[in-house]
Amino acid sequence: MYIINFSKLRVGDILLTRKHDRECELIRKSTKSDYSHAILYVGVGSGIESNGLGVQSINTARTIYKFPNDVQILRYNKSNFESIIEDVINFARQKIGTEYSTKEARLSRLEETIQAKETNRQFCTRFVAQSYKNAGIKVVPNPDYCSPKELIESDFFDLIDSCLEKGTKEQIDYANExxxxxxxxxxxxxxxxxxxxxxxxxxxxxxxxxxxxxxxxxxxxxxxxxxxxxxxxxxxxxxxxxxxxxxxxxxxxxxxxxxxxxxxxxxxxxxxxxxxxxxxxxxxxxxxxxxxxxxxxxxxxxxxxxxxxxxxxxxxxxxxxxxxxxx
Incomplete structure (x- = not known):
């Protein structure tokens, strides 16, 4: 069993994750992606994500992963990082509580340039792409509708080695509390x-x-x-x-x-x-x-x-x- 070692992370990193249940497998298949979920790392062991419960803050040490490559890091690679990161994180924090839209998430699988139909709703990849868009950085062609695959292929991010490590008994117990x-x-x-x-x-x-x-x-x-x-x-x-x-x-x-x-x-x-x-x-x-x-x-x-x-x-x-x- 593996957990995230947040000492390997930098504020603004996007964590692409996958689990191995049927729903996540269907998401990966339909989006032609190796990963099914995206989380924005905001520092001090915390991430913000948009899932079925809405946009919420998470403790990255509270999730257990099955394999060492179940999480990949996407790291912003442009020289203006210091000048934009506060706007990225502020947008993300302001969206905490926003409800999730399954309908909008499904539209992200279409290869169309369309604007968000439900502007006051989020899903995982829209959330991280819009966080960067708020800082004036369009990391994917359409931040309203995008997939993990498009984030990986973005010129604005480098793919970093996995941040997972084998969890100790104490770490696994903590994650399962x-x-x-x-x-x-x-x-x-x-x-x-x-x-x-x-x-x-x-x-x-x-x-x-x-x-x-x-x-x-x-x-x-x-x-x-x-x-x-x-x-x-x-x-x-x-x-x-x-x-x-x-x-x-x-x-x-x-x-x-x-x-x-x-x-x-x-x-x-x-x-x-x-x-x-x-x-x-x-x-x-x-x-x-x-x-x-x-x-x-x-x-x-x-x-x-x-x-x-x-x-x-x-x-x-x-x-x-x-x-x-x-x-």
């Missing part, structure tokens, strides 16, 4: 958008669209805010502290990580990644403060407080990481 916080957050997010659609009669698919609706429909804001407060979305961070207290407390980290090598490795991870993690929270914080500046709605106030808390927790993890490294 039923208590998956990212999956739980996905479920909560989908519930929020479903509720918002039900009371607004509007095709709300993302937090960006929800924020716009709240600003334009102030009488609906209290009901939406109350639903979010009751959903658990604003307190998911408490579960991480309970689950991984050693991320936030140096003494507990010393007790948890038994050997110096393990302490150094985990310390380096948090020391290296938390600044990047905080950056996206800071971007969200600015957007929420801008929304709050109009009518001082509780919807935006709650989101501001959440962003500020997540930034504080990121600083705690970085502090513990730096302390472990300085031992």
């Amino acid at each position: 039923k208590d998956n916080p990212i999956s739980q957050q996905t479920d909560i997010t989908n519930d929020i958008f479903e509720f918002a659609r039900s009371i607004s009669n509007t095709d709300i698919q993302t937090f960006e669209q929800l924020s716009k609706y709240v600003l334009e429909n102030r009488t609906k804001e209290p009901e939406i805010t109350e639903f979010i407060r009751n959903s658990g979305y604003l307190t998911m961070w408490k579960k991480d502290i309970k689950r991984n207290p050693w991320y936030y407390d140096y003494q507990k980290a010393i007790e948890h990580y038994k050997c110096s090598e393990e302490r150094k490795g985990n310390g380096k991870f948090f020391s290296d990644t938390e600044e990047y993690t905080r950056h996206r929270f800071l971007v969200s914080l600015d957007a929420m403060k801008f929304g709050y500046s109009f009518y001082e709605q509780d919807f935006f106030k709650d989101q501001i407080e959440l962003c500020e808390k997540l930034i504080e927790l990121s600083k705690q993890r970085e502090y513990v990481g730096n302390k472990l490294l300085s031992e």
Whole structure:
């Protein structure tokens, strides 16, 4: 059994994956591709994908693969990478929650230059191609409808060696855990958008669209805010502290990580990644403060407080990481 070694990945990489069930085999056959799915890697072990549950964030260490070539890396190969990558990732994050369209995915098998019929829906290859299109880079002839094969043949990507490695028992056990916080957050997010659609009669698919609706429909804001407060979305961070207290407390980290090598490795991870993690929270914080500046709605106030808390927790993890490294 194999898992992804995300130390081999770079932000912006496209992971082409395949599984060996009948549905994936049919997708590969119909698209004339060796792979059936695409994931955008956004850093710190996280990817964003569009699957049957919609666009969602995933922990790349939570999926097990059968063979060492079941994942291939496509890496952007142009010199303007640094100037475009933030726009690529921002688009991807803004689409989290967007529903999947099987009908649109099937149209990608047609060799036609057509525009998206359902513009507020995604499927895996459209999602990654549109993420690059948002940065002004047309990596395939038609970003609205494309296949894994077209991504592989794109002049904008190099095919990199597989990022899979044999999983240890601990890694396999972790991947198989039923208590998956990212999956739980996905479920909560989908519930929020479903509720918002039900009371607004509007095709709300993302937090960006929800924020716009709240600003334009102030009488609906209290009901939406109350639903979010009751959903658990604003307190998911408490579960991480309970689950991984050693991320936030140096003494507990010393007790948890038994050997110096393990302490150094985990310390380096948090020391290296938390600044990047905080950056996206800071971007969200600015957007929420801008929304709050109009009518001082509780919807935006709650989101501001959440962003500020997540930034504080990121600083705690970085502090513990730096302390472990300085031992």
